[in-house]
Amino acid sequence: MTTSSPPQPPRSRLGHAYREQLARHAPPGHPAAAARESAALTLAYRNRFLSGPAFLGETERRTVVDDLHTAYGLLRSLPERVFGGSVTALAAAVGLDPRQSALITRSARTGALLPLGRADLHHDGTGFRLLEFNITSALGGFENADINRAMLAYPPLEDFVRRHGLRYRDTLGCMVRTMYAECAAVLPSGRAPVVAVVDTAENFAVVGPRLRVFAAKLADHGVEGIACDLGELRYPGGRPTVAGRAVDVVFRYFLAEDLTDPATAELLEPLLVAVERGRVGLFSRLDAELYGNKGTLAMLSDERHRDLFDAAELACIDRLLPWTRYVRPHTTDPGGARAGMLSYALAHRQELILKPTLLHGGNGITAGWEADAAEWERKVASAMDGPYVLQHRVRPAAEPFPGDDGGVRELFLNWGVYVGVRDADGEGEGEGEGEGEGEGDGDGYGGGFVRASPDPAAGVVSVGSGAEVGCVFHGGDR
Numbered sequence: 001m002t003t004s005s006p007p008q009p010p011r012s013r014l015g016h017a018y019r020e021q022l023a024r025h026a027p028p029g030h031p032a033a034a035a036r037e038s039a040a041l042t043l044a045y046r047n048r049f050l051s052g053p054a055f056l057g058e059t060e061r062r063t064v065v066d067d068l069h070t071a072y073g074l075l076r077s078l079p080e081r082v083f084g085g086s087v088t089a090l091a092a093a094v095g096l097d098p099r100q101s102a103l104i105t106r107s108a109r110t111g112a113l114l115p116l117g118r119a120d121l122h123h124d125g126t127g128f129r130l131l132e133f134n135i136t137s138a139l140g141g142f143e144n145a146d147i148n149r150a151m152l153a154y155p156p157l158e159d160f161v162r163r164h165g166l167r168y169r170d171t172l173g174c175m176v177r178t179m180y181a182e183c184a185a186v187l188p189s190g191r192a193p194v195v196a197v198v199d200t201a202e203n204f205a206v207v208g209p210r211l212r213v214f215a216a217k218l219a220d221h222g223v224e225g226i227a228c229d230l231g232e233l234r235y236p237g238g239r240p241t242v243a244g245r246a247v248d249v250v251f252r253y254f255l256a257e258d259l260t261d262p263a264t265a266e267l268l269e270p271l272l273v274a275v276e277r278g279r280v281g282l283f284s285r286l287d288a289e290l291y292g293n294k295g296t297l298a299m300l301s302d303e304r305h306r307d308l309f310d311a312a313e314l315a316c317i318d319r320l321l322p323w324t325r326y327v328r329p330h331t332t333d334p335g336g337a338r339a340g341m342l343s344y345a346l347a348h349r350q351e352l353i354l355k356p357t358l359l360h361g362g363n364g365i366t367a368g369w370e371a372d373a374a375e376w377e378r379k380v381a382s383a384m385d386g387p388y389v390l391q392h393r394v395r396p397a398a399e400p401f402p403g404d405d406g407g408v409r410e411l412f413l414n415w416g417v418y419v420g421v422r423d424a425d426g427e428g429e430g431e432g433e434g435e436g437e438g439e440g441d442g443d444g445y446g447g448g449f450v451r452a453s454p455d456p457a458a459g460v461v462s463v464g465s466g467a468e469v470g471c472v473f474h475g476g477d478r
Contacts, residue, residue: 095387
């Protein structure tokens, strides 16, 4: 089936306009000074802040958000479209082990699961291309709006944002709004809900300080937050408590990959029972990561599944997704012709990246253009028939940022675009915009941030690999 996609909106010129304003007049002082002075932001991002924000034009923002919500719906439909309605079969297909599959399938029978995720994207100069779609409650980014507010302390940016009518969305507000919609059946009336932000003990030993910041920030949204590890929960009368405080919702920060540990599964059992009995909400359900698994993107991209989607759905897939395939002995190439996977991978090493389906944070990824031929052959061969995908390389277009010397830095961005519940998915009257900027339209955009590298060939662009971090403003073309 052949489809045609509508032309992508042009990339916003706001970055160029902001740089030109600074070239005319830039007062002393560093644009990220206020961000560097924030203990919470430096805890998260280690003083690696860009000298300016990234900008999204309103039309391109709406286009990518609409595409991401369409992609989310397609991912959620995979059990029905491909596996006869079986969540367990999908879990096995993406490489989850029997313990993970059983827990995820069990959780999927309880409560609701509404859109919440962070899309990692490159813009290749013609449009946004989806590298990964992280669908879970453990997304990070709850400080995004704080970066926006800190950057607005720089007078030239504040003036530019005001003159162009730019805005930003509060990512934490989007998360809380989605939580309220998803856990509505168990939330109290007449008082603030008590929400425990929970990770495993092993993870909490590392990320606990940041999760405590997260829990404290929930107060800004009318929520009483407590950060703890899974082993700190107690269940008097079958309802979870932390330090004697009854919990209304567990905001889950542990991931599906943590469920392989028998000790974690044992600690999880009374929580799942409490959820099943309606004593507490779990946000988000354990099956969320199933739909954000890299293997599910391969299912959307696979030539063999094209007849499962209508023309509009195929147009979205073709617009958004680079060629992505499971590492199996045979595949279809980007032109749809049948090919041997190993021979195709070896012939196109410079244009392919190998990714494990079950890890996160860039772990286990091998970029073909960063590996020599022998290493690449070993990696692809060892990944054959395992939980790995190959994805076509997306080359990001350069974006202009102010340089410290008054010139221009060309950087290459990994965009983190957040989506959450829309008015059509849950209840509410629209998401709030940035401070003093009016109300949103409930389209499910949850704000964003960018990670930037000066290297266009970087296989992984992350804070851990030395990337700088910046906020996102949108608008300016309506």
